[in-house]
Amino acid sequence: MLKENHKVAIYLEGHFSTDYGKMGIGVLRYLSNQIVAVIDSKNNGKNTNEFNSIERSVPIVSTLDAAVLNGAEVLILGIAPSGGKIPEAWFKVIESAISKNLSIINGLHDTLLSKYKNSLRNNQWIWDVRVPQFVPKIASGKAAKLKNKRILCVGTDMAVGKMTTSLEMHKWAIEKKINSSFIATGQIGITITGEGIPLDAYKVDHACGAVEHMILTNQNSDWIFIEGQGSLLNPGSTASLPLIRGSCTTHMILCHRADFITLRDYKHIKIPDINNVIKLYEDLASACGSYPNAKVVGISLNTYKLDSFEAKKAIESLEFITNLPVTDVVRYGPEKLTLAIN
Numbered sequence: 001m002l003k004e005n006h007k008v009a010i011y012l013e014g015h016f017s018t019d020y021g022k023m024g025i026g027v028l029r030y031l032s033n034q035i036v037a038v039i040d041s042k043n044n045g046k047n048t049n050e051f052n053s054i055e056r057s058v059p060i061v062s063t064l065d066a067a068v069l070n071g072a073e074v075l076i077l078g079i080a081p082s083g084g085k086i087p088e089a090w091f092k093v094i095e096s097a098i099s100k101n102l103s104i105i106n107g108l109h110d111t112l113l114s115k116y117k118n119s120l121r122n123n124q125w126i127w128d129v130r131v132p133q134f135v136p137k138i139a140s141g142k143a144a145k146l147k148n149k150r151i152l153c154v155g156t157d158m159a160v161g162k163m164t165t166s167l168e169m170h171k172w173a174i175e176k177k178i179n180s181s182f183i184a185t186g187q188i189g190i191t192i193t194g195e196g197i198p199l200d201a202y203k204v205d206h207a208c209g210a211v212e213h214m215i216l217t218n219q220n221s222d223w224i225f226i227e228g229q230g231s232l233l234n235p236g237s238t239a240s241l242p243l244i245r246g247s248c249t250t251h252m253i254l255c256h257r258a259d260f261i262t263l264r265d266y267k268h269i270k271i272p273d274i275n276n277v278i279k280l281y282e283d284l285a286s287a288c289g290s291y292p293n294a295k296v297v298g299i300s301l302n303t304y305k306l307d308s309f310e311a312k313k314a315i316e317s318l319e320f321i322t323n324l325p326v327t328d329v330v331r332y333g334p335e336k337l338t339l340a341i342n
Contacts, residue, residue: 001127002033002074002105002194009037009064009072009102011093015079016040016060017051019159019264023107024078026188028056030167037067038078053304053330064093068100076105076191082265084109084130084200098124105129107187109201129187130198132210139208143215144248144291149341150215152249153228153300154240154281156256156271157263161329162228163189165255165300165337168329170225172338181221183214185243189227199229199239207239211246223341228255232280233271234263244285244294251341252281252296258314259305274299274322298337299326 002008010028015021016038028035028048035058038048044062048054061067064075075097081087086094086108094112097104098119104126106112111128120126143150151169153162166182167189173180182189184196197210211226218224226247230237243249254277263269271277278296285294299318303311311328318326325336 001125002103002191004033006033006074006103007036007071008033008074008076009039009067009070010035010076010078011064011090012038012040012078013093014040014042016043020079020081022159023080023188023191024076025054026163027076027078027191028054028058029164030192033074036070036072037061039064039067064096064100068102072102074103074105077107080107080187086110086112095119103127105191107191129190130201132198132201132206134210134213136202136206136209136213138205139212139242139246141212141245141248141291143212143219143246146215146219146248148219148222148224149251150224150226150247150249151251151253151341152226152243152247152294153253153255154244154296155228155231156233156254156274156277157231157260158229158234158237159264160231160255160257160260161300161302162255165253165329165334166225166227167192168334169253169338170223172334173223173225176338179220179222180225181218181223182225183211183218183227185211185214185227185229185239196227199242204238204242207242208246211242215247231263232284233269233277235266235269241284244281245291248291249285249294250292252285252294253298253300253337254278254281254296255300256302256318257305258301258303258311274318278322278324296324297340298324300334300337301326301328303328303331 012024041062190196230239327336
């Protein structure tokens with residue numbers, strides 16, 4: 001598996017600046033390993049720090065060979081296509097990487113180890129991140145009895161910044177000497193932290209139990225940040241409810257893209273009034289008082305498609321509409337949101 005001294009390359013061909021590149025961008029922002037190259041022929045010769053919101057300086061190259069020359073030992077598949085299926089065109093790259101003695105981190109639903117295990121050398125490995133590592137007990141609502149704060153990011157859609165928000169808030173809490181933990185529930189968070197649960201790879205009956213297991217494992221933390229997945233508004237998502245039930249969340253942060261009026265992949269579905277979305281999550285979380293009376297205490301607004309003036313205007317407008325603290329955690333930091341946790 002990935003060790004601290006492994007040098008990493010990220011495969012982002014054609015998707016460095018698209019929503020489907022979120023795996024690679026998340027790794028760029030938060031992985032502690034040395035990243036020696038990003039593979040994307042469309043941006044060959046550039047550097048990652050030339051792009052908005054990316055501070056890390058990594059050369060962008062056009063080929064796997066160039067990444068190997070830079071010292072790459074591990075290739076991370078940094079693109080997350082809809083449905084988590086590996087495109088046929090990627091197999092040439094994967095096979096080339098294996099032949100060049102690179103290990104592979106794969107965050108998609110399609111697994112690679114069974115296909116290529118006989119091609120690996122002694123020092124090579126393939127990590128299929130979305131393979132569950134345990135079968136949990138059926139959830140029982142035990143987390144509701146805990147006295148700590150369990151902060152869950154929920155969203156108006158997929159890919160709106162739930163993981164980024166949780167990680168930025170957790171980082172702030174650690175810096176403030178708060179006894180905080182982060183529970184990864186998706187391929188990016190698991191890759192970054194080395195542990196967690198691939199929630200969307202669990203059977204529906206086991207999903208709540210997997211979340212509850214992780215909460216109870218971290219129950220000695222004063223604050224637990226749970227990486228959010230999916231959205232109650234998205235017809236292709238089943239992840240929000242097990243996260244809410246399994247964690248018995250006490251606080252929620254609503255994540256939203258400032259430029260979204262409809263869902264990203266379902267343009268016929270409009271995003272409702274934000275106050276109605278907030279009420280939806282709060283009502284579902286409390287289930288008429290059966291669970292903790294969890295409130296949305298702030299909004300994480302993803303403004304990366306807006307310029308600075310438009311971003312500030314969007315934040316001010318949403319604060320006026322909702323009477324809640326609103327910020328873009330990448331542009332302005334998470335303090336507004338963390339100070340709302342009480």
